[in-house]
Amino acid sequence: MAHATKSKAKGISASSFLDLKAELAKKEGEFSRNAASGKKLSKPEKKPTVWARKNKGVNNRAARDIELEAVSKPTLESARAALERKAKIYDKLRKGKSGGLSEKQFDALLVDFDYKPPEWEDDEDDIDESLTVPRAPNDDSDPIIEYEDEFGRVRTAPRSEVPRELLPGARTEEVDEDEDIIIRNPVNHFPIYTPSADRVAEIEKMHAEENNPLGVHYDATSEVRAKGAGFYQFSGDEETRQRQMEELRAAREETQATRQGQGAVDASVEGMVAGGSSAGEGVGKGVEKRKREIEERRRKIEAKRRKLKGEPAIADDPTMTTTAVRKDEEETAVFVAGAPEPEPDTAPDPFAAFESQQVTEKNRSRGKGKGRSDEADAFLASLENDILNRKKGK
Template sequence: MTPSTNLYGFPKPQKVPKEISSSNTLAFTSTLTPLISTAQKSSSGRHRPSKKRPNIFKTQKRTYEERNSQNIQNGSRYFSNKNKDVKRQKLEGVDEAILHRSKQKLEAKAKIYAQMKRGEIPENNDILVDFDQKWAEHQDAGSDSDLDAMSDDGQESLIEYEDEFGRARQGTRTEIEKMERQKKVALLSTEELGRMSARPAAPSKINYGDTVQSKAFSLDEPIAAKMEELAAKRDRSLTPPEMRHYEADKEVRSKGVGFYQFSKDEAVREEEMKALEKERLETQKRRKEREDKKKQRLIEIEERRKAIQEKRAIKQADTFLSSLDNELNASESSK
């Protein structure tokens, strides 16, 4: 099959260009023109207003106060959030044991502060808060109100009152108020001390005075037996502990040259120790004698050396004098 034939061997029909008549062209143009005009007028969706972007050159300048207030507001918000985050991160990063110790230290400081306010701590120069001075300043501030309560002659009127012991007394209004304040402070300090103190509270059921206690010294059988046992332990004689010594055969290790194995029998052990002590004393005696002889020998050598030096000096002097005499004689003979 050649390219010019088809599947069945027949020749392919040749493609002849078709000629388009002018009437067909005009009909196509007249049909297409109204379609294009109607397509431009029709819209496929709803109308959406266009968004105009603001012109950067036409923006109104803000005043200095507006910018400053905005910056302060943004800065405060930033730093507040930052401080919160920092505190949260710090607390999350700290160990629970450290937080517990810090809490205990703060509670101890609170107790000390309460004791300082009550005056239970002695005077100390290291204390930074002077509560007496604070109380004096508070009294000076309230002195103006106290002056109004005075009478016309410059003295406060006396008022009769009952003290804590039930006695009738007379005093000024200031003294009465001061005493009431002292009572309240003492009561509050006592309550706070009992609440914050680490010591246990005193028991409420305590017998004071001449109270008969019938069962305080009852010698029952178990109590009597315990007392007898304690008395026996107290009165018995002290027994010395058992003698225990080092046993070299129970250790697997090499001993030194000077190691000596004592006997396990106490009597033989005592004799061996006495013999060793005697040998030690004899050795020390001989060593001292030898050292004394050595010192004596050194002294003799030093004396002999001094004698030799003296003889040598005398000989050198004689030689010098003889040589000098010869020189003098030679000089006289030459003259």
């Protein structure tokens, strides 16, 4: 080890070691001072992150922008020079000079340079009012005159303060066509329109009852919409309308007679029907339907009871009605005076007979299955006894 260390340190002098040691002591002193003062150590800069990197071509684009600005700078300077030249021309025109423009160019201008608004002036340029000589009241430029006001009074005032319509000779110069309708002063009374006797008679005739009949019927042409399949447009004339209604009524009666002759069945009406002789018929049909529903319910209950007991179904007997069913009929059925009672339904119910037959077949199949299971149980029991006896014999 000693030989290797000596061989490595062979080319290093003692002064180099002393310099290195002094530099190390210096850095340690700086570190201790910085730590005591609370200063942070400067760390070497790291590699910039993705977010800190610049996009590619940023410098090239910046240089290109500088070149474009340099190109556009002469354009701005030329525009500024043109505006200054125009400003000089406008200033000359405002002062009343030609400004180098021809008559056509001057007429085509959109600005009236002859009109000059009052400019702001400093107080130092004001003229002393004490130096101005006041004019006499009877100055020729604004004399005092007499005039008659709207109330007929004669008054005196400077001409500049007299209203234009009250100046002497103003009315005699020219008569205005709209003089009667112009309101010059506040008016508290306005004329009211009063129709003449002829106009009143015309209005009364227009609104008379014979010209506006009350029996106005519905007009389908006033509505733009689809009408129903049974829609019929009657005429606006009363006589034609009545004739059409009679024809429609006759066609309806003919249809009803044809249906009755062929034995057609009308649809049953449920519930109450308003007015007429058909009201009793509608209620009677409703009662008959209710009684049929009760009878059907009674048959279903009887069939279920027989099915549970395993009894065969029999034909329904209209006389075999229980007291409960009769009581139910009496409580729920609404009888109308004079309504015919429905005839008893003596025909057997095929659905109840078929259902009872199916129940009987199911019961028979259940009995056969039970006998088979009993035979199997007996065989297994005998087999078990034989096995036990053999074990005991051994």
